[in-house]
Amino acid sequence: MKFPIDVDYYRFPTLAYKRRKLFGNMSNKSDKLHKQVVREQQKRIKPGECQKYVRMVIDAGFLHISVGQELLQQINSTDLKYEIRSLPIGNCIIWERNIGQHTIVPGSSGSALDEAWKMENHVLHWIGESNMHHSQQEQRACLGHKLRIAFPDCQYTVALPKLRHSKHSSGSQDPSGLIELQLLHQLHVEQLGTPESQELLCLLQRYTKAIAETPYKKQRDESLGLFKKYLANDKKQCVRVEQGNGYGRLWQQHLNRLPLVTLEVAESIIAQYPCPKKLLDHFSDDPTAVQSLADLKIKRCNGPQPLHTERRIGNVLSNKLYTLYNARDPNALI
Amino acid sequence: METRLEVRLREPNPLFTRWLERWLREAERRQQRSQHKLRQALEALKSYPLPLYCGRDCAVLRGFGGTLCQLIDEELRQHRGATAETQPAAAATAQYEQQVQQVVKAVQEKQLQKAKKCPAKKPTKKAQLEQAAAEERERVVEMLPGSFEVLLLVDTQETSGKNKRVLDQTRSYLQSLGAEHEVRRLTVGDFLWIARDADGNELVLPYIVERKRMDDLASSIRDGRFHEQKHRLRQCGLPHVIYLIEDYGDNEQLGLPLDSLLQALANARIQSGIQVVRTENHYRSMCYLAGMGRALHQLFLSKSLHSVDRAALGVPSASCLTDRRMGLLKFRALYEDSAKNAQLTVREVFVQQLLQLHSLSMDRALAIVERYPTPRLLLDAYASCGEQEQARRLLAGLTCGALERPLGEKLSQCLYDFYGSEFR
Numbered sequence: 235m236k237f238p239i240d241v242d243y244y245r246f247p248t249l250a251y252k253r254r255k256l257f258g259n260m261s262n263k264s265d266k267l268h269k270q271v272v273r274e275q276q277k278r279i280k281p282g283e284c285q286k287y288v289r290m291v292i293d294a295g296f297l298h299i300s301v302g303q304e305l306l307q308q309i310n311s312t313d314l315k316y317e318i319r320s321l322p323i324g325n326c327i328i329w330e331r332n333i334g335q336h337t338i339v340p341g342s343s344g345s346a347l348d349e350a351w352k353m354e355n356h357v358l359h360w361i362g363e364s365n366m367h368h369s370q371q372e373q374r375a376c377l378g379h380k381l382r383i384a385f386p387d388c389q390y391t392v393a394l395p396k397l398r399h400s401k402h403s404s405g406s407q408d409p410s411g412l413i414e415l416q417l418l419h420q421l422h423v424e425q426l427g428t429p430e431s432q433e434l435l436c437l438l439q440r441y442t443k444a445i446a447e448t449p450y451k452k453q454r455d456e457s458l459g460l461f462k463k464y465l466a467n468d469k470k471q472c473v474r475v476e477q478g479n480g481y482g483r484l485w486q487q488h489l490n491r492l493p494l495v496t497l498e499v500a501e502s503i504i505a506q507y508p509c510p511k512k513l514l515d516h517f518s519d520d521p522t523a524v525q526s527l528a529d530l531k532i533k534r535c536n537g538p539q540p541l542h543t544e545r546r547i548g549n550v551l552s553n554k555l556y557t558l559y560n561a562r563d564p565n566a567l568i
Numbered sequence: 569m570e571t572r573l574e575v576r577l578r579e580p581n582p583l584f585t586r587w588l589e590r591w592l593r594e595a596e597r598r599q600q601r602s603q604h605k606l607r608q609a610l611e612a613l614k615s616y617p618l619p620l621y622c623g624r625d626c627a628v629l630r631g632f633g634g635t636l637c638q639l640i641d642e643e644l645r646q647h648r649g650a651t652a653e654t655q656p657a658a659a660a661t662a663q664y665e666q667q668v669q670q671v672v673k674a675v676q677e678k679q680l681q682k683a684k685k686c687p688a689k690k691p692t693k694k695a696q697l698e699q700a701a702a703e704e705r706e707r708v709v710e711m712l713p714g715s716f717e718v719l720l721l722v723d724t725q726e727t728s729g730k731n732k733r734v735l736d737q738t739r740s741y742l743q744s745l746g747a748e749h750e751v752r753r754l755t756v757g758d759f760l761w762i763a764r765d766a767d768g769n770e771l772v773l774p775y776i777v778e779r780k781r782m783d784d785l786a787s788s789i790r791d792g793r794f795h796e797q798k799h800r801l802r803q804c805g806l807p808h809v810i811y812l813i814e815d816y817g818d819n820e821q822l823g824l825p826l827d828s829l830l831q832a833l834a835n836a837r838i839q840s841g842i843q844v845v846r847t848e849n850h851y852r853s854m855c856y857l858a859g860m861g862r863a864l865h866q867l868f869l870s871k872s873l874h875s876v877d878r879a880a881l882g883v884p885s886a887s888c889l890t891d892r893r894m895g896l897l898k899f900r901a902l903y904e905d906s907a908k909n910a911q912l913t914v915r916e917v918f919v920q921q922l923l924q925l926h927s928l929s930m931d932r933a934l935a936i937v938e939r940y941p942t943p944r945l946l947l948d949a950y951a952s953c954g955e956q957e958q959a960r961r962l963l964a965g966l967t968c969g970a971l972e973r974p975l976g977e978k979l980s981q982c983l984y985d986f987y988g989s990e991f992r
Contacts, residue, residue: 269972272970272972275970276970276971389841413856413859413860413863416843417775417864417867418889422837422843422844423845425846436830437834441834443834444831444834444835444837445838447839448838448839451835452839454930457930458930459802461916461919462803462912462916463916464796464799464800465916465919465930472923472924472925472926473924474926475925475926475986481989481991482992484924484925484986485986487921487924488924491917491921491924508991509989509990509991509992510986511988511990514947514987558914558918559943559947561914561942562944563914563942564913564914564937564941564942565913565915566913566942567911567912567913567914568911568914
């Protein structure tokens with residue numbers, strides 16, 4: 235049942251009553267405002283919408299290099315928003331997100347956004363062909379340091395034209411010091427094929443999309459990151475429960491969550507305890523519950539085989555089931 | 569515990585021994601030739617542990633010829649006649665057995681007393697092993713500069729189990745590039761570097777490489793493994809994760825549009841902080857690894873390393889690499905910690921179970937688990953509800969997600985019915 239905020243609760247008192255029962259009495263104005271802010275925030279970080287609130291800031295230096303000029307020619311045919319500014323280090327691109335109050339209203343012309351922009355923690359620096367010469371290795375080595383001073387606490391990427399592997403250098407040599415850049419200075423390296431301006435544009439599009447969606451992903455991963463095991467995986471196996479049907483299948487799925495449970499094991503358990511209540515009652519009523527569960531025979535699909543020894547559920551699995559349904563400590567190990 | 573008792577009679581054949589001694593003394597006195605044989609026989613008899621019941625039995629022993637045995641039998645007949653021995657051989661055996669039983673009882677009593685004195689039981693082998701493992705985990709390892717070597721570890725399943733041929737190719741490339749390496753089963757990642765000292769202690773350098781060919785990448789994204797792998801790599805405790813992405817031909821025909829793959833890589837780089845390195849082929853990938861190995865060798869040569877556990881690892885910063893001293897994970901710890909079947913907690917299994925229900929999203933499952941972290945706690949709450957209606961609606965008001973949407977009556981009822989009703 236949905237509870238749209240915009241319904242006129244004076245005309246539909248029953249709905250108002252139901253809403254109050256679930257939400258509590260929310261006539262508090264500040265609460266309402268807070269809710270509104272949160273809703274706004276959620277809208278803005280949603281994939282698709284979020285890109286409208288992110289723009290690039292391109293260093294003016296790009297105007298003077300060929301790749302920059304070509305890039306700027308092509309960029310207007312994309313959806314990317316950008317600004318040109320003089321940045322502390324030449325040939326850099328940074329990203330900013332709008333944190334102002336106004337939202338973009340669909341259908342309105344132009345951007346009615348407040349001019350409140352916050353920098354995202356990513357910096358991209360372009361190293362041209364001319365700077366890739368061997369003799370300028372030291373300059374490149376200082377690059378990491380300079381970037382960190384100009385833009386503290388960011389992730390740094392250097393983009394450069396793809397290196398051609400010369401026949402003279404042996405396989406594992408690193409003449410351009412790229413590996414050192416990656417390791418020592420923790421710079422990410424992106425090598426771009428030709429035409430570089432086009433490749434750079436595509437890269438910027440991808441990066442912009444990824445940066446725009448970062449808050450959304452962070453929010454989603456916040457709670458997942460606490461768990462060791464990756465939990466959000468199998469949506470395909472979900473069980474639909476309608477009017478009391480499907481509980482059996484759900485119970486089977488529940489049992490399958492335990493690592494030791496195979497199809498035969500699950501079926502054997504279900505044969506004895508077709509619903510969780512039966513198993514729970516067994517645990518609470520029977521003092522030797524764990525033992526009798528452990529001794530439960532597994533019905534093998536192939537019929538009785540002479541050499542099969544493991545025809546019981548076993549102590550280990552029985553204990554795990556007991557722990558699962560009786561532990562009050564959520565960190566107890568299964 | 570059963571103890572084996574060996575019962576040895578101090579003098580198994582006292583009678584025969586004494587006679588032989590007497591005869592030997594006489595023979596010696598009379599300087600008879602028989603003394604030599606007698607001496608031999610006596611020695612043999614003294615060494616023999618079992619009781620002998622007649623002269624003929626003695627024939628098995630050295631030095632007992634036919635005459636001597638007859639003599640013994642003669643003597644025995646006379647002896648029996650003289651002492652009117654009432655005990656037949658069988659009774660003697662019975663008596664012997666009785667005496668043995670007495671000895672056994674005495675030993676048992678002694679054991680009991682001993683057990684009472686020192687009640688501390690010696691720990692079972694399993695417990696001993698566990699204790700040893702725990703001690704090993706606690707032990708702090710220190711490595712001084714120059715006391716260790718940096719070694720590349722290659723996962724045995726590096727080729728995702730396809731065939732050994734690719735593993736061999738990996739190894740031969742690495743060899744030709746002069747990169748020393750060892751093949752080992754890794755629980756996470758495809759390539760690792762360890763610092764190993766003379767004692768065999770192994771600390772893992774904070775870099776982990778996962779090699780993926782473009783077609784592998786596409787298939788792992790399609791079946792959902794990609795996110796799980798990313799999660800595991802980020803959870804392992806090594807701060808610098810590197811995806812080594814290898815082209816597959818001209819990167820067409822991958823099962824997913826190339827652009828989607830590139831976006832996935834950009835997302836990994838931007839959102840997960842994973843370093844993405846693109847290479848053209850297998851050989852170039854190995855070149856990169858060899859180069860990286862060399863760079864790491866240079867970097868770590870002059871550092872002093874010590875072991876830390878995952879909790880104390882902290883956030884890596886750029887300055888870490890220039891530190892003189894670095895805290896690293898032990899290989900064993902990483903291996904055990906990242907194993908796929910590492911133990912789950914009750915909370916984790918509970919969340920997974922809740923997710924099985926359609927329309928129960930992650931947000932909702934987490935909201936439930938935050939309030940009732942284990943199934944037992946939820947059931948307890950159900951039990952403490954006064955009436956069934958209350959229990960059915962117990963979860964309806966839980967707020968889920970950033971927008972704090974309520975869980976809803978339907979789901980709440982569904983869960984209550986699932987756990988509370990009897991169905992087939």
